[in-house]
Amino acid sequence: MTVKLLHHTPLWVADKAIGKCWNKPTPDIYDECCETTIPGCNIERIKRVALKNKHGSTVEHLNYTYNIDGMSRALLQELVRHRHCSYSVKSTRYTLKELKDIPLDDLHYHYDTFLIATGEVYTDCAMQSALEGLHAVLNQGVSNDIAKYCLPEAFKTSLVMTINARSLQNLLQLRTHKSALWEFRKLAKKLYEVLPEDHKFLFKDFIYKGKEK
Amino acid sequence: MTVKLLHHTPLWVADKAIGKCWNKPTPDIYDECCETTIPGCNIERIKRVALKNKHGSTVEHLNYTYNIDGMSRALLQELVRHRHCSYSVKSTRYTLKELKDIPLDDLHYHYDTFLIATGEVYTDCAMQSALEGLHAVLNQGVSNDIAKYCLPEAFKTSLVMTINARSLQNLLQLRTHKSALWEFRKLAKKLYEVLPEDHKFLFKDFIYKGKEK
């Protein structure tokens, strides 16, 4: 799985928003500037208002757009239940041709291209057989909207996701926890790791610190 | 697939809400009553405000709770992208034991219990093989959170869904259309069919009337 941060709102936007509520001026430079980092940005105030006082709405102005490649459709089932986000997902309807076009004899070289391996040998064999089944069905000329019914949930997908800081705090709290699906824990950690260093203070207290199962 | 309407808000609640905006009195009986049908309910006003004038917010007060059994997880991927709804879905984490406990020799009697058939023979064979693969993996003692990675998307799930009339109008418009996934078209039609007769006028103009593909 690869996770890249495509774009994010700079931190000073949250400071500007907080300043608005109490009419405490922020540096004029804010209004004219599109830089990511501004020396005058009041990190301590963001910590106090958004974290200590739990005015979570003030960090909704910060949005993060991620490019996520190579996660399973099993995980997709859980991810999209986070409703305060925007998703653009690789469509099985339009993209199964990639699999169809692989020559049968080469298919076993491409298991890793199309499947998330679990490391558990019985499961990984079973998903490979299912992939072969899907490959054969597609090559019988069956349409994607029918064929995808035999697709194993280990099948890899890609997506662009935009999430604001408040929703991301919630996602990280739930999904770094030991009770979360193993692949979601991996995703959640990566979503955190690729954040800009100066944004991480907003999230670090939401990361599960206890023992793994 | 079976779709039942478990509960719904009676229509007079929308009339009450509409009356509020213009301060036009609704029958006093409304405030004291929990009946579904009230003779005085002003259907014409609901039509004019909610449909003709497109004040969709006035029908957000009407909620429908459905029990849906026997739809595929392929469809679940698409359904839950409708975000203004509430879902409680049968969990693969907790319920794969049902499949595991079927004796291997009986499994072929149970294809229909666990899978949505497409009617396309290659696809249906492939999904049955994948189900057998999953059954074997589970009987090797592999945990559900690993085993489900080889589950085919034809696997049946069940859910309770609550959706308000405005969101349901949107869902029906998009998903009765000929371009929607075939199984979603079936679900959308059933969601409409099981509505109370006196609510159907809110939705009938959103149903696709053109030719099928």
Place this chain on the structure above:
Amino acid sequence: MTVKLLHHTPLWVADKAIGKCWNKPTPDIYDECCETTIPGCNIERIKRVALKNKHGSTVEHLNYTYNIDGMSRALLQELVRHRHCSYSVKSTRYTLKELKDIPLDDLHYHYDTFLIATGEVYTDCAMQSALEGLHAVLNQGVSNDIAKYCLPEAFKTSLVMTINARSLQNLLQLRTHKSALWEFRKLAKKLYEVLPEDHKFLFKDFIYKGKEK
């Protein structure tokens, strides 16, 4: 302020939803029945799943529709910031005629019809003067969309609000707290009080129990 519960989803719907996730059967009677109370409804399971284990999504299926009369537009400013609700609000554009039509000499008899008194004498006098100003402006034939700019925020409004149990828990936690606006604390308490007795267990732990300011 008067708060009435116009309609609500019966509790067994949440039990049905919870049973779905684990595929634990609920009484068959559920599917056929529209009664509010069903003997077999598993309250202990709702407590465990929705409250103790914090699976808040399972109580999103429960919706409450309130009729609220006689709250101020000052409070309306705060109330509608709760976004996961549906509102139909008495419109100043369409209903200021009620005030206009009061004869000037009778206006002082109607302060209570149009204004939320604070009990603080200077403030109450000032809002009455502002109401008289608005009355005069309307009787000069000024249109409602202009005239309402001199309307004091104590002006009474009415609305129908639909909110699900999860959002209501959040509202009650924030707005029964001593730091909330005094009129919002009053509203929040009434929203709780008029709930059906058998639903109150879902909310009572969210009610602020500390000292008032």
Place this chain on the structure above:
Amino acid sequence: MTVKLLHHTPLWVADKAIGKCWNKPTPDIYDECCETTIPGCNIERIKRVALKNKHGSTVEHLNYTYNIDGMSRALLQELVRHRHCSYSVKSTRYTLKELKDIPLDDLHYHYDTFLIATGEVYTDCAMQSALEGLHAVLNQGVSNDIAKYCLPEAFKTSLVMTINARSLQNLLQLRTHKSALWEFRKLAKKLYEVLPEDHKFLFKDFIYKGKEK
């Protein structure tokens, strides 16, 4: 009223998202780059998918953060009903001291500081009287949470708002229309005008082109 665009997502993020659905590659430069404009950004594809084919979800990745100063609380009542946005609003609880501290003799110099004039003389006089009433109440030592009940809705507020392109299309369609509140039409036009020139094609078909009332 002054409206500034504090920050926005660059357009190529929408192109990246669209490319994801069909697995059509976007220039590699996207992943590494934070520039606003990239020569390779496929505007025609955004037009076709997001506008012509109405896949509105693909432009939800584009967020716009505005700084809005000097709009009325009458308008705030309507604005915040757009629920798919994030708001940080100047709080009457914390900021009425600004008004209190104006010497009584200077107050008439400051009408424009605190009030949105309508241009209609009776209304503007009435709101000025109401402001004087509020000023007097505050100088009696009444607390802000009580005093604000006599505040006229013409009272100026400020806010930071973040809205995605899909919600902004909807807002512009409803609020540039001749039937919208006059001040909301002014705001909506400004929200559009300050957009980056290369983003305006996403919105221009949503702007009302008919006659004013």
